[in-house]
Amino acid sequence: MSIKKSVLLIVLVLLVDQVSKIYIKTHFVLGESVEVFEWFKIHFIENSGAAWGAKLNDFLPISENTAKVILTVFRLFAVAGIGYWLYDSIRKHSSKTLVLAVSLIFAGALGNIIDSVFYGILFNDSISQVATLFSEEPYGGLFFGKVVDMLYFPMIDTIWPDWVPYFGGKSFSFFDPVFNIADTAISTGVGILLVFNKKAFAHKTKEEAFAEDQDLEKQ
Template identity: 75%
Template sequence: MNIKKSVLLIVLILIIDQWSKIYIKTHFVLGESVDVFNWFKILFIENEGAAWGAKLSDILPISDSIGKLVLTVFRLFAIFGIGYWLYDVIKKESSKTLIVAVSLIFAGALGNILDSVFYGIIFNDSYNEVASLFSDEPYGKLFYGKVVDMLYFPMVDTTWPDWMPFFGGSNFRFFEPVFNIADTAISTGVGILLVFNKRAFKNEDDEAVLGPSEISEAQDALKE
């Protein structure tokens, strides 16, 4: 897989991701939802932190504002790191599986960093109103944007039986996290690396395998 196909895949994911986020942001009030199926909803929420809404300020003795800035800067460094990884695997003509996986991870990471960096200065607030694109009254500052999430799959929404220890009577919902297209791309890329690990790193493994003559020379060298 060459760099042109990789870029095409990344651009395609970014277009779908950003289009879906901008559409939700400019058509939904925060917290509004639409039932597509019983097990699938479009639910508009905004994520100010990392995965599952976690915040650095919940872990470290820092303010929410500083925690948000640190997280955004970290994401920027991660983008450069993943971008170099993608460039390296393409340059080395690694397996198509590996290039596709890294391309998906890069596209997803870039999609979410666009929210974090720019959304705070191009949208107004979504509380009790539908936001406007390029608003005169943006809700935040550069690097302080919120990530837009909307895909929600509550495939199981029930209550634990009363007789069950510890959990009896409490609500159980699967799958509860709300995510977006960028998150899906990242998860898919990581999943490919985990499930198809041998295929993804096939070229690297092949290069590491020594032939009979190389093995013999290595054995002789060890004896000396």
């Protein structure tokens, strides 16, 4: 996979991700939900922490603001590392499967970083109101943005039968996480690496690498 195709894929994922987030921020109130299908809803939430809404200050004796800065800086270093991995993979003519997977992971990570770094100074808050882009009263500062999530798939939402030990009468739902396009890209990339591990990390012969060099020169 050439660097041009990789960049095109990254730009496409970022475009869809950011357009969807900006639309949700400027058309939905925080917590608002629209049912598309019984098993799929557009449900607007914001995540100021890591995966599953976890926050560093839940585990460490630090303030929420400090935890947010640490998490954002960590994400920036992680994106830089993934970006180098992608560059190195293309430079070494790694398999198309590996380059595809890393491109998706990089695009997804970068998409969420944009929220974390810039959304706090671009939007006012969405509590009881629809947010405004380029607001004169932004809800945070640089590095203090919240990640916008909206894709919700409550495929199962029911009550355990009374005869089930311990769980009887309690509610049960699947799939609870609310996520976004960037998260989907990351999960897809990781899934490709797990499922097609041997193909992704296969070593190429000198002849195959030379053939790819010739193809790149022609592009």
